[in-house]
Amino acid sequence: MNSFYLVNEAGTQTAMRFSFRPSGEEGIVTETHPDFFLENMQKNIADGGVSWDMVVTLANPDDVVADPSVQWTGDHTEIVAARFTAKAAMAESDGQCDELNFDPMVLSDGFAPSEDPMLQVRSMIYALGVGQRLSEKE
Template sequence: MIRRSVLTMGLCLTATNVVAEEDFDFEKGFAAFENLFGVTEGKRRNHTKGFCVEGTFAPVDQAIKAYSNSPLFTTESSVIARVSHKGGRSDPADNKYGLLGLSMEITTPDDDLHVIAVNTEHFFPVPTSEAFVELLRAKATGAGATKAFAAANPSLKTYSEYHGALDKSLRPHEGTTYYSVNSFLLVNDAGQETAMRFYFRPSGQEGIVVDAHPDFFIENMQANIASGGVSWDMVIVLANADDDVEDPSVQWIGDHTEIVAARFTANAAMAEAHGRCDEINFDPLILSEGFAPSSDPMLQARSLIYAHGVGTRLSEKE
């Protein structure tokens, strides 16, 4: 059965005020992932290796209600999530440091949907989807092409220097912080909009890696869930007046108002074959009331690539 998030994504694209990048070729973007990583039929072309997590999403700090009337911040909701390695390789090793992802389909008691897709990158390497496609193509071509691309795109140097200096200690998913990269808008009862980004930081037991082998992530999380210690706090970061809302490659710096708006608590983890996350399209434009897309044009580019991708991989399973 195809989940409702797949069926409703077209409505979301027409119902929101998201800004599109002019003439963006989403099929070319999808092909760029295949050219770089190859094709694992029936699987996602990016974040290929992952597993399902299920749990609850509950409000924490009531201060968020001044900025958003989303049902996410008023009642407990159910979550079907997926944690993953970034990239299109079919079997990257869990016991080697790499970029990771966390995606959630949140269902409220009134059966409304909200999708969240976050990564361990603090910000994006390039400002536009077209530049990102060119970066993927350069990487697929080789080191020389990648170096030439970097010389022409200074945002990649900023990205590489910042992320290269981060702690590379091996952490399981439950000990990892994930960032939104793109900006969104909070909308309150009065219709006032506030730009924000957000991140999910571990709020439960980070857990100790006791048997780090190439596929230990799922076992580690299952063990930590059994001990009652897997959760992440959703921290909303309100934009300052001088923050760039449209460009995901620009880091917001300095002091910001932060609100611990909600908490995702995991209560089960299972392989995709035994879970419900595999067929979900984690489209970042599926938003509940109280949220709206920002003017970041990469949001719709992501949405279009994801929509094409889910149709392709599900057809390969028929």
């Protein structure tokens, strides 16, 4: 959805978006209840694992980079850059993520934010969310 830049050692920027796509066949729970997602993850992990490929899609010259609501159409170069594999899943009450904050503006070397204003908005909203989660624990 949001666009970023890949930045090489010379400072050249290449616009890109990334997504995570299932890399295997996972079963789907058809009866929903409050714990269906956790139960589905645990079953699929027990049946051999759950993984997603991180697919980087490089922008074409005519693609709109600064507006995540504009879909990129046509043929694009796609690169499978990584694989995320879940090896365990636990109930939220047993988790250890309350103090973690996802911030789309905190990037590894070789990446830079695009001009997409939603990146800054998401950064602020997620910071507010982690603050609220932590205040609920007190």
